Each structure stands twice: as C-alpha cells, then as structure tokens.
Amino acid sequence: MLSFELGDELSQLQATVKDFAAREIRPSLRATEKNGPSKALSEAFESLGLLTLDWPEAAGGAGLSAQYRAVVEEELAAGDLGSAFALDRGGAAAVFLRTVGTPQALDALKDLASGGARAALAMAEAGKAQDDFRVTAQRAGDGWSLNGTKAYVLGGGDASVHVVLAQVEAGKGLPGAGAFLVRGAQGIRAGKTWTTLGLGGTPLREVHFETVKLPASARLEAPGKLPATLRAFYDALGITTAARAVGAARAAYEYALGYANERQAFGKPIGHFQAVAFTLADMATQVDAARWLVWKAAWQSTQGSATAEVAAAQAQALETAFFCANMAVQVLGGAGYVKDHPAEKWMRDVKTLALYGQHAQAAEATLAAAELGTPLDSADLFPASSFHPAFS
C-alpha cells in the first residue's frame, strides 16, 4: 500500500547518520579532501557499522535492504560527497562481491569487514576504445595468471582486495571476459595517482598487474556470464550512487538556502529576490523528485529486477546534483567560487560522480533500452567497454 513515510527504524537511522555527517564529516571536509579521512573520522564512521549494513550476514553484514543503503548514503553525502566516497572502504568492489555472492566473494567481504583495508574495482582502461579488455587472464596450471594495466581505479594499488575485469577469450568482448578476485598485493603495483577534478579524498590510480597468480576459484562468475553479472552490479551500485547524488544536491541546496537567508543586498536578504527564491524553490523540488525516484528504485530492488528504476533514479539524481551544485555556486556568487565555502568543492565533486560506475549516459541508455524492450545486458550499455570509460 502506498506509503510516503520512512517508519521508526529508518527514521532513527537517518537521524543518527545525519548527526554524524553534521558533527564529523562536514567540519573536516577540506582536510579529508586533501589527505583522506583522519583516523578519528574513520574510527567514528566504522563504529556506526554503516559499511556493512546491507552485506549478507554470512559476510559479516547486517543483511538490511537497499532502502537502508539509500537513506544512509544520502545522509553521508549531505555531509560531504567526497567524504562519503573516502570513508567507503568497500567501494564498488564490495558491491560487486555482494552481487556475485559466491562463498569466496563473501569470504573476501568478511575479511574486509573485520580489517581496516580498502577494496578496489579495476575495470576501466586507458587508451583507444576497443571491445576486449587489454588486461588478460590466462590459464596457468589449475589457476590463472593476470597481466596488464587498469586505469581510473578509486583506492586501487594498495587495496587488500581487488576485483579485476580481464579478457579470457580474445576477440569476444565482454562475454569473453571475466571478473577475478585478487587478494593480497603480490604482483600488484600502483602506477600514477591522478590529480582529479573532485572526490579528492580517495586516490584515483593506475594499477599494474604483473603475472598475478590466482587460484581457479578466483574467477567470480561462470564463463559468458559477465554481462549479466555487470547488469546486477550496476543496478546495486546505482542505488548508492543515486542516493549520494541526492545527498550532494541537498547539501548544496541547504547551504545556498542558509546563505540566501543571511546575505543582505539592497536592504533585504537576497532570498527575498525572486530570481534567487525561484532558483531555491526549483532546487528544493528537484531534490525531492530525485529522492523519491531513488527510494522507489531501492524499494523496487526488494521486489525483483530494478534495472529501469535504478537507471531512472541515477540519471535523474545526477542531473539534480549538478543542477543544485551549480546553482549553489551561483547563489553564493563570488563566495561560491572561493574555498571559504564548500560550494565550489561540491560542484567539482558532483561532476566526478556523473562518471562513476554506470555513468550518466549509460544510465540513460539503459533506461531507454528497458523501455524499448532491448536486452539490458548488451555490452554497449556498459561503460566498461564503451568509448566513454567511467571510473570505479
């Protein structure tokens, strides 16, 4: 039955995370952007147990639904989008492992939950677009040998767990590729760390894999099933991404609203001028619109396939985040452009968000495919092999 209230449990969780975001994340956002999260911030975050909230119990998680994830990620990102990424040790790799759900994947998650290290998903590659991954996984005895270089890997290189997409059968593109679980550091070398537009608290790296020896069980899905696995993975990751986009949009909106209430011009608050007020009204409306799409997608994912709903939520939320971040800078004017206020940072962060995982164009193409009845695991819907690589 239609209901537009969170209920007690989710409301309490929301309040807890909101409080944490206001007290711990927001005041240190510049330091986090520069150096990554401080030890104190990380410890405070870990103590809340948010990282593993929706991981299966077998992986040391609480087994909660995507609706919890959506609420939590919005609140964290409403503190600061870059910090929400920096604190997320599991990243896209944890979502991938959770999606796969095999015993070795759950085991890797369990170690991740109890340790303090990061996981990273190595997906994109630099250079001219082609159907095959340049990183290869070759049979070596009973197991595999991994070789090649990945690009745009958030938190890659020094992570304790890497999930790596690699070509198994040459010339077959995505259906001929596989996802491999790499634990430990043997044969892994961090390449350059890029200076980025946004999300400064998490290093974006090039990662070299040099004859990395893996057991047979390292392959995470059955041959030919990578496109289907990727679809499920993007559906799950999309809820986190979209919820963060809503949080970032809300942060920008609320900051601009507060500024417009205080800043005086021509004898009244600038919010009392229609051009500013209507901008804020549109921001408020679009934040709500995007949030409902995200919550609907999260709800749908508890009912069955949510590919179309997630794609819609993600495309909408990304658009909203950019609109709000851009308009927040606009409302603040000169103050929006300088680093005394976080508006400029959020405008940089949200642009980066639109290139993360299933990027904005891929989300739109996926939604259109769902509506037109075309296959949803078709390789051209995935940024992994498109002309337009996303980072992960």
Add this chain to the structure above:
Amino acid sequence: MIDFQLSEMQDNIRQMVHWFAENEVRPMALEADRTHQFPMAFFKKVKELGISNGPVPESVGGDGDGAGGTKDKKGVKQNNRLGVIGAEEMGWGDPACILSLPGPGLGGPPVTIMGTPEQKKRFLSIFKEEEPHWGAYGLTEPGAGSDVAGIRTTAVRDGDHYVLNGTKCYITNGARAAWVVIFATVDKSKGRAGHRAFVVEKGTPGFSVGKIEEKMGLRASETAELVLDNVRVHQDCLLGGEKHYEGKEGFMGAMKTFDSTRPLVASMAVGIARAGYELARDYVKDNFMLGRPIARYHAVEAMLAKAKRRIDASRLLVWRAAWMADHGIENVKEASMSKAYAARSAVEIMGDVVQIMGAAGVTNDQMVEKLYRDVKVYDIFEGTGEVQRIVISKRILKDLKAF
C-alpha cells in the same frame, strides 16, 4: 515504511479508468477537438458508467470519495490518492475530456468544505440525477488571477439578499454549469477578510454568459466568461453562512481547496506527458534511419529516458502530496512542488515528443499535435508555475511574506 505498491482497490480504479480512457475517450478526442465539444450522448454514457469530475458526498446521495467512500486498509480516507490515480489515466485519455466530465468540478470542494448541510444537499444532490449536470468555480477575473486577493466582483447586502456585480473569466464549464461558485468582496478595504463565496444558479436574472473562449488547446473544454449584472442571490446562497467568514475563512476556504486540486491537476499533466511519451516510444521502434530504428540513436534514447524519468518523478511528487492530504498532513508546499514540477516537465516532454516524431508530430490527425497544444495550460491554470514557486519560496525561506 516506504511502499509504492497500489492497493488492489487503487489498482482496480486505475484499470477501470484506463479502460474508459482508452476505449471511450480516445476515439472521441480528435473529433471533439475539431468540433470544440463532446456530444451529449457521450456525457450520458459517462454518467451511466458512474464517472464524474468530482466527488459527491454520501450525505447527499453521492458516492462520497468517488469510489464508494471506501477508506484504505488502515482506515484512512483515500479520496486524494484515488483522485490522482484516476486523473492521470483521464489525462492520458484526453486532457480536454477530463475537464468536461459532468459533476461539480472545481465548484465541488468549496461547497463540500464551506457549505452548510442544507447547501450541500441543495447544490450537490443534482449530481445523482440521471441527466448530466455541471458545477463550476468562478474565481478568476480580468484583473485578478492567482492573486485571489485582487478580486473586484462586489457583493452588497440588501435585506435577505446580496446583489452581485462583476465579470468572471476563464471559467471551465461556466456556460453549461447548473451553478457556479462566485467569489466576491463585501468590502474591498478588508482585503481577504472581505471575501465571500456565493453559489449562483444558472438562469438567475442578470447572470449571463459573455463569450466562449477560442483556445490554443483544450478546445473541447468549455471556457466561459460570466457576467454578473445586479444579480440578486438569497443569503442562503452564501457558502457556509455569515458566521463562516468571521476571521479569514472566506479566503482560506478558497485556498484550502488547492491542497487537493493542485496534485490533481499535476496528475493530469503526468497523464498527458505519459500519453505523448508512449506515442513517441512506439514510433521510434518502427521508424528507421540509415538501416536502424531511430530508437537506437543516443540522441533519441536520451530524450526518451529523460521524459520517462521525469514522468515517474512527477508521479511520485503527486502521490506524496495526495497521500499527505489523505492523512491530514499540511501539504501546501508539496502540492505546489508536484504542480510546478509535473506541469513544467509535461510541457517540456511534449516538446521533445513532437521533436522525436518530426513531421508526424505536427499534423493534426495525430494525438501528439493536440497534446502539445493541450499541455501548455497545465503550467498556467490552478496557479501558474511562477505562483507555485512563490508558494514554495515562502515555505522554505525565512521571513518571506511577499516579493
């Protein structure tokens, strides 16, 4: 807990109204647009099917919520939710038709909210008759639109009667209505506190139809100018009686109705956008360029995806506002958000729909061309997009009373 599943009853209503929209309304739509009206035989059929443009309370023999007066499983009234669910389907069928359906229309809420039991019985019981009847809502004037405070129609007390003078314009179903709720002022110096709402019946001496508007869209919907020239109405026609107006209720009564009607109008806009979107989506599958369906070009995909997600987002904003109204939660901001977003989105979506369909989108033997014309007014009536943004602004900014 958040839930987006319609109840079985809500879904049955949706399916029933959709069936009607698809099978009875759509086939009439283009012809009605050309002739500027739906035939009376159509309205009789509508009555027989029990479909109306507004709820009639059970106390006067109506079916209450417009759905047997049934409450939801938790015992909460659901007329707002059922209303928006039905309105989307009717908007999908034909946006001019939904405004033309027999029933009290926008005149219903003020009578239901402000009227005395005697007034409800007197003015609403006609809608249970077999013959189709209409009610109407006369607020807008040549010099006063969304700024309700600016109305200039006067009401002067004369013994047991009031004498009304003024002109009302853009009144939906104004000429065919059995009665119209007319807003007038008894004392301009009192501003909103001087406002009164009267029910003026068709045929009252001095009450006449000026012109019927020719419009860009919604051509099959009747939009009338009404002239009040020394119209004498008995005090029994003052909605709620004099007592009701102690304080600012006169004006508030008028505004209260918006909390229900803005989501309703927004929902019709969702239905229009969905209708256009579906036509474009089906079109692109079957039309080829350079050997592949135009659906497979990203520029087209992006327009389709943008339309689809904005339609879905609009619907959720509408449903939330209706859900709040049903639960008695103040929803003025949310109702305006739903109207502001859904209407503006629908106008933009119809622009994209026509663009996707190219020449086929601009010929008048196509529903798309009509919907493109019809949709624009949804960002204008029941409070323009700008008025919705004023309402939202006042509720988010500190100490903002007016611009």
